[in-house]
Amino acid sequence: MDRIGEADDRNPRRGASRKGRPTLRDVARELGVSAQTVSNAFRRPDQLSPALRSEVLRTARRLGYGGPDPAAKSLRGGRAGALGVLYNDRLSHAFDDPAFMLFLRGLTAAVEQAGLSLLLIPAESPGSVDSDARQMHDEASRGTRRPGAAADRPFAALRTAVVDGIVVYSLPDDDPLYATAASRNRPLVLVDSPRDRSFARVTIDDEAAARAAAEHLIGLGHRQLGVIALELTARRRFGPVEAERIAAATNAMTAARLSGYAAAARAAGLAPESVTVVETEANTEPEGERAARMLLGGDARPTALLAMSDRLAVGAIAAARELGLDIPGDVSVVGFDNVPASASTTPPLTTVDQQHEAKGRQAGECLLAALHDGDAADDSGTAAATAGAELPARLVVRGSTGPSPRSR
């Protein structure tokens, strides 16, 4: 940069320092008081006479001083006054995800209670398309073989976010985004996905919940189940999933659910082949439709589908319908999440209810607690890692599931 003037050393014309914006010291100088006094006028009204205070405030306004600079205050004070949230997709997609919206509402309630702001941190670097940055990164770290390195290029927004702590929402363990967040040395709360003992975790018992869903279907006589799965690893990929990839799953939530489905099948004496899994690339209705079409189009057509989200389930219902199949007459469908809309689909969706809003509130409270501990434990050394919480989940049976056509 070849700016010339800028360091306009000579002309303190209006008491403004070089950058154009006046500073607290400018106001102090103008008034012939100390900087401290001006600072107090803004944040400690009881530390100076009301008369002086209003004099200071008036001068500040006259000079166009907008109050203490937040960045400086934050540097000095060591706290940002904000919590970050990291979502597993573009933020603008996040607003299509009803479960996340509920989560965010709960989180917001907890966070605003504490007078903090909430920072939505975009996952992608500017200009790069969705998975690009992640794949680049993926390959980079494969090359150098540094697990959890992630101190490379991307994710600038995450690395420069001025926050006191971060809520990590549903990220696979091997997502470089997660490694980057962890490397920030701030408290984290992990929601649903990575299972890292050093951070608080808020979840449900995904394995048990999934098992309950599968047991429900098996109890109805179904013997051939199709699973529409969320991503198994950070590297998203659409298609049928074999045992090998399942074993290598890095998305703890997905893995736990698959394990629950399998456990139910095993307990009922079903062969491993009676559960077929198709992985989706995104949690959207079209992806659910695509996966369902694949499952229902193959041989050994399942009589029931277990979707890992209500959105996927809705897509599955659409696919079944397009194939001329009746629900639940020909195919039963179970969702996951119990988002509000799932009560009013046709037929209403049998699904696993979880309390998204409570999850958000819990996550917020965990993070706040961690911040608090961090303050207290300053030099006591031991940062009492808050345990986190496991919230209840339960199967809600509605009209989208019924007896297996083959067992009748």
Added chain:
Amino acid sequence: MDRIGEADDRNPRRGASRKGRPTLRDVARELGVSAQTVSNAFRRPDQLSPALRSEVLRTARRLGYGGPDPAAKSLRGGRAGALGVLYNDRLSHAFDDPAFMLFLRGLTAAVEQAGLSLLLIPAESPGSVDSDARQMHDEASRGTRRPGAAADRPFAALRTAVVDGIVVYSLPDDDPLYATAASRNRPLVLVDSPRDRSFARVTIDDEAAARAAAEHLIGLGHRQLGVIALELTARRRFGPVEAERIAAATNAMTAARLSGYAAAARAAGLAPESVTVVETEANTEPEGERAARMLLGGDARPTALLAMSDRLAVGAIAAARELGLDIPGDVSVVGFDNVPASASTTPPLTTVDQQHEAKGRQAGECLLAALHDGDAADDSGTAAATAGAELPARLVVRGSTGPSPRSR
């Protein structure tokens, strides 16, 4: 300067500076390189040899250094990497507001495109109930009679938010929150409400839109109209509104709509008394119901209701139904916003469509442009205040409006 031994008081045990967290200098010292080099290793890979770079990164990790501190970077660099959003109510209520959610989605898209984060700033100070802080403030500034002062106590979150600019969503001109935001000396974009020439503004032509809605009803033969209004001033208050309060309205959006309704009535030769206005305290269904009950319970019962939001309209429909009135047989109802749900109410809602998502995107782009200008115009003096945008709106006629029962 009388620094002694680099503040290295006595125990440089693990190369960590006092606060517990290691700093960039600690890493540099450990490695015997300059701080500059470490900094470059993180953000300017091309400025040093790959070998050294990975050495630095490795050491950083070993020491537990989490990368450049965002607050310091932000202070030094003068940019925050985030845009703030200010909503006219508790943030947790914001998630019940479908129009705002759409807005936020659009805003997010624009903002993440630029690689910035989005900061949701809570309006209330911790612990104080909704309107308390505002009323306190209201009275305070009434006392000293400083219009737009607001350099007082509350709104700490807003004043300490580390942001490059702020989107102000639908705030009355006299809301102290707005004055506080304006005093921050950062670019603002005003959405829907305050009309301050010095900031960019994104809106629709509220007056024309409201007028179109009223004309539609008048065209159907309605001669007695009830208006369910949003807040007229920062000081919210439920109840009937007289001409005096209308004249004193400080919420530009509300005022414009009332003006549009009145203009339509006047143009049709209706007496001023044929338009009755009830103001609500919040944009919620129950408030709409409450207002409608008041309007429909009085004498000179209106045959049509003009609600300033779809949520209010939905409440109005409920109220009418409870009073045993048929819609649109006995009463017609018009909403405002055309949120997705309004197409599937019973009956489907006649409403004013506006493009909330586009509004959000526009707001984001205006703010980004303002930031850009600000950089460029640094010393050119003239911050070319971006004009903003006026988006289209149009009436969508559905089943909730029909001919006046009296004109048949």
Added chain:
DNA sequence: TTGAAAGCGCTACCAT
């Protein structure tokens, strides 16, 4: 390429 120095704007601490 690398090193040294000078702050960005603020507030906690020490004095008075």
Added chain:
DNA sequence: ATGGTAGCGCTTTCAA
């Protein structure tokens, strides 16, 4: 109640 001083951790000059 008020004034001085020393950094918070970083990056951007300048010089080598």
